[in-house]
Amino acid sequence: MLEKIKSVLNRLTDISDLYDWDELVQEDRVHRLIYTDPAIFVAELTHIFGAVWVYLGHESQIPNNDDFITVRLGLRPIILLRDSQGKIRALFNRCTHRGTTLCRKEKGSARMFTCPYHGWSYLNTGKLRAVPWPDGYACDFKEAKFNVAQLPRVDSYRGFIFGTLNADAPPLLDYLGGITEPIDEWLDRNPGGKVVVCEANRLKFKGNWKLAYDNSGDGYHVVFSHRSLLEMENRLADEANKGMSYYKGSPDSKAMYMRYTGNGHHFKDKRPNIQKRAGGLWAVEGPAPGSEHYADELRRRFGAKADELLDLAGSEPVNINVFPNLSLLGNHIQVFEPVSVDETNVTWYGTSVVDDGSLGGAADEINALRMRTQEQFPNFGEVDDLANFEEIQRGLACLEDEWIYMHRGLEVPGRVQTDENGVVTAPATDEAFMREYIKEWKRLMQAQPNLVVQREP
Amino acid sequence: MNTTAHDPSLTSYYVTDAFYRELVESFTDWQRDDLAIEDVAERDRCRLLLEREARLLDQLAFDQWLNLYAPECVHWVPTTPGGGDPRREVVIAFDDRRRMEDRIFRLRTGYAWSQAPKSRTVRMISNVELFSTARKAVRMTRSNFLISEFRPDGVRFLSGWCGHRLIEQNGRWLIQVRQVNLIDCDQNLRNPSIIL
Numbered sequence: 001m002l003e004k005i006k007s008v009l010n011r012l013t014d015i016s017d018l019y020d021w022d023e024l025v026q027e028d029r030v031h032r033l034i035y036t037d038p039a040i041f042v043a044e045l046t047h048i049f050g051a052v053w054v055y056l057g058h059e060s061q062i063p064n065n066d067d068f069i070t071v072r073l074g075l076r077p078i079i080l081l082r083d084s085q086g087k088i089r090a091l092f093n094r095c096t097h098r099g100t101t102l103c104r105k106e107k108g109s110a111r112m113f114t115c116p117y118h119g120w121s122y123l124n125t126g127k128l129r130a131v132p133w134p135d136g137y138a139c140d141f142k143e144a145k146f147n148v149a150q151l152p153r154v155d156s157y158r159g160f161i162f163g164t165l166n167a168d169a170p171p172l173l174d175y176l177g178g179i180t181e182p183i184d185e186w187l188d189r190n191p192g193g194k195v196v197v198c199e200a201n202r203l204k205f206k207g208n209w210k211l212a213y214d215n216s217g218d219g220y221h222v223v224f225s226h227r228s229l230l231e232m233e234n235r236l237a238d239e240a241n242k243g244m245s246y247y248k249g250s251p252d253s254k255a256m257y258m259r260y261t262g263n264g265h266h267f268k269d270k271r272p273n274i275q276k277r278a279g280g281l282w283a284v285e286g287p288a289p290g291s292e293h294y295a296d297e298l299r300r301r302f303g304a305k306a307d308e309l310l311d312l313a314g315s316e317p318v319n320i321n322v323f324p325n326l327s328l329l330g331n332h333i334q335v336f337e338p339v340s341v342d343e344t345n346v347t348w349y350g351t352s353v354v355d356d357g358s359l360g361g362a363a364d365e366i367n368a369l370r371m372r373t374q375e376q377f378p379n380f381g382e383v384d385d386l387a388n389f390e391e392i393q394r395g396l397a398c399l400e401d402e403w404i405y406m407h408r409g410l411e412v413p414g415r416v417q418t419d420e421n422g423v424v425t426a427p428a429t430d431e432a433f434m435r436e437y438i439k440e441w442k443r444l445m446q447a448q449p450n451l452v453v454q455r456e457p
Numbered sequence: 458m459n460t461t462a463h464d465p466s467l468t469s470y471y472v473t474d475a476f477y478r479e480l481v482e483s484f485t486d487w488q489r490d491d492l493a494i495e496d497v498a499e500r501d502r503c504r505l506l507l508e509r510e511a512r513l514l515d516q517l518a519f520d521q522w523l524n525l526y527a528p529e530c531v532h533w534v535p536t537t538p539g540g541g542d543p544r545r546e547v548v549i550a551f552d553d554r555r556r557m558e559d560r561i562f563r564l565r566t567g568y569a570w571s572q573a574p575k576s577r578t579v580r581m582i583s584n585v586e587l588f589s590t591a592r593k594a595v596r597m598t599r600s601n602f603l604i605s606e607f608r609p610d611g612v613r614f615l616s617g618w619c620g621h622r623l624i625e626q627n628g629r630w631l632i633q634v635r636q637v638n639l640i641d642c643d644q645n646l647r648n649p650s651i652i653l
Binding site for chain 1: 468470474477555568570571
C-alpha cells in the first residue's frame with residue numbers, strides 16, 4: 001500500500017517532468033516561477049525541507065531533559081525535545097490515531113504527551129504508552145506503527161540542532177562542510193564558545209522564502225535598502241563610520257569578501273573592515289540604550305579590559321548562511337520558515353553570553369547592552385528589506401517579464417575565484433553566492449530523495 | 458553619576474541596572490483594585506492625556522508627541538506577554554529618549570521603505586484605569602488600544618493594552634514610561650514599522 005501511496009505522492013509532487021529545470025535556473029538568471037509557482041513550493045516541502053538537514057532549534061532552548069519547543073519542518077508541526085534520557089528528538093506533532101496535534105503549547109516540559117481528543121498517551125521518546133479502553137481494539141498496540149512518527153536523523157553541531165527525513169543524507173558534519181569554520185569563529189568569540197537564545201524579534205513578509213535567502217549574502221543592496229538605517233545610526237556620530245558604513249564608497253575594493261562553501265551555504269566576512277584591536281568592534285556600533293552608562297561602568301571596573309568586554313555587545317560583522325533556513329549574523333540566530341509560496345516567517349533570535357569566569361562578573365552588564373544592540377537591525381533595517389521583498393512578490397505578477405538576474409560579477413575577468421574544492425570567493429557586492437546556491441537548489445529539486453519516518457524510539 | 462548633567466537626547470546614562478530593576482518592579486503587580494483611583498475628574502485628566510497621545514501619533518506630530526514625555530523616558534514594547542525582563546531578553550522595542558528620536562529621525566529620512574507610503578492610522582483608546590503608587594507624584598494607568606492601520610494592501614488591526622507611568626512635574630503630568638503590550642507580541646509580525 002505504501003508503494004502505491006508513494007507513487008501517487010510522487011505524481012502530485014514530482015514536477016521534474018513539468019519543467020525543464022535548466023530553463024528555469026540558468027547561469028545568470030532564474031525564472032520568476034521559482035518564487036511564484038505553488039507546485040514548486042509543494043515540491044520544496046519534500047525536496048528541500050525534508051531531504052536536507054534543516055535547522056530546527058538551539059540546544060539552549062531545550063536545556064534540560066523533558067524540555068520541548070514546538071517548531072516546524074517545512075509545514076510539518078514538530079515537537080523538538082530532549083527526552084527523559086537526554087536524547088534530542090524531533091517528533092511529528094501528530095497523534096497516530098486520527099491526526100490531531102498532540103502538543104498545543106509553544107514550549108514547556110513534559111515526560112509524556114496525552115492527546116486532547118481521545119486520550120492516547122505517548123512517552124517523550126515517541127513510544128505509545130497507553131490508549132483508553134484497549135479492550136475495544138483487536139490489536140495489542142505493540143506494533144511500532146502506533147508510535148509517534150519522528151525524524152530518523154537528528155543531530156547537533158555545537159548547539160545548533162538540525163534534522164532531516166532523508167535516510168541517505170550525509171552526516172551533518174559533511175553537509176555543513178566548510179561553513180563550520182565561520183560558525184566556530186562566531187561561537188568562539190563568546191566566552192566558552194557558547195551562546196544562549198534569549199527571545200526574538202519575530203517578523204514575517206508576504207513573499208517567497210528564497211527572496212530572503214537571496215538577500216542573506218547580498219552586499220549590493222546595503223547602501224540603498226538600508227539608507228535610512230545608515231543615516232539614523234550615524235546622525236550623532238563624530239565620524240560617520242557606524243554600522244555597515246563600510247559599504248559606502250567603493251565596497252568591492254575593500255578587504256571584505258563573500259565565500260560560497262558548498263551545499264548551498266555561504267559566508268560574508270566583513271571583519272577585515274574593522275580595526276583589529278580590543279574595542280575596534282564597539283567603536284563602530286551605533287548608539288543604543290544604556291551605551292554610555294554601561295561603557296563607563298565597565299571602564300571604571302576593568303580599565304583597559306573593558307574594551308574587549310564591550311566588543312561582546314557589538315554586532316559581529318559576518319553573515320553565515322546555512323542552507324536552507326539558518327543565518328548567523330551580528331549576534332543573531334536568524335531562522336526562515338516557509339509558510340506558503342508567498343509567505344515567510346523570519347525570526348531573529350537574540351543571544352546572550354554565559355560567564356565562564358573570564359568576564360569578571362560582567363555578564364549581566366554585557367548582556368543588558370547586547371540585548372539593545374541586537375534590537376537595532378530588526379527594528380530599523382530588516383523591516384525595509386522585507387518591504388522590498390514583498391514588493392518583489394508583487395512585481396513578479398508581471399507574468400511576461402520572466403527573469404530575475406543574478407549575474408553581478410559573472411564573467412568579469414579576475415573577479416570570482418574558485419578553488420579546487422569548488423569554494424567560490426568574490427567581492428562583497430557579488431552575486432556569486434546566489435548563483436551557486438540556486439544551482440544546488442536545482443539539483444535537489446530534480447533528485448529523488450528517500451524520505452522516511454522513524455517509528456521505533 | 459549626575460544624570461541631569463547629560464542630555465538624554467544625545468547620551469544614554471540613565472539606562473542603568475537600577476533603572477531596569479525599578480522598571481520591571483513597577484510594571485509587576487500594579488493593576489490592583491486597592492490602588493485604583495476612582496475619582497472621575499482625575500481619571501478623565503489621564504484619559505485626555507492618552508487620547509492626545511493617540512491623536513498626535515495618528516497625525517505623525519512626533520515633536521509634540523515627544524513633548525508629552527519626561528526627558529528620561531522609555532517606550533517599551535515587550536515580546537513576552539506580561540513584560541518580561543528587558544535586561545535578559547530582546548524585546549520588540551526598548552527605546553530610551555535617544556532611540557525614540559532615532560526612530561522618528563529614520564521615519565523622516567524619506568528612505569524608510571517599510572513606511573513608503575506612510576501608514577494611515579486611527580487609534581482608539583478606551584478602558585482607562587488609573588492607579589496610585591507609593592509616591593503621590595507618580596501614577597500608573599492601564600488602557601486598551603485598537604490601532605486601525607491602512608497600508609496599500611488593506612486595513613489591519615493592532616490590538617493590545619498599554620501601561621503608562623505618569624509623573625507630575627511643575628503641575629504637568631508627563632509620561633515617563635509607556636509599555637505597549639500587543640496581544641500578539643510573541644508572534645511573527647508583518648511590517649511593525651509605525652510607532653505604536
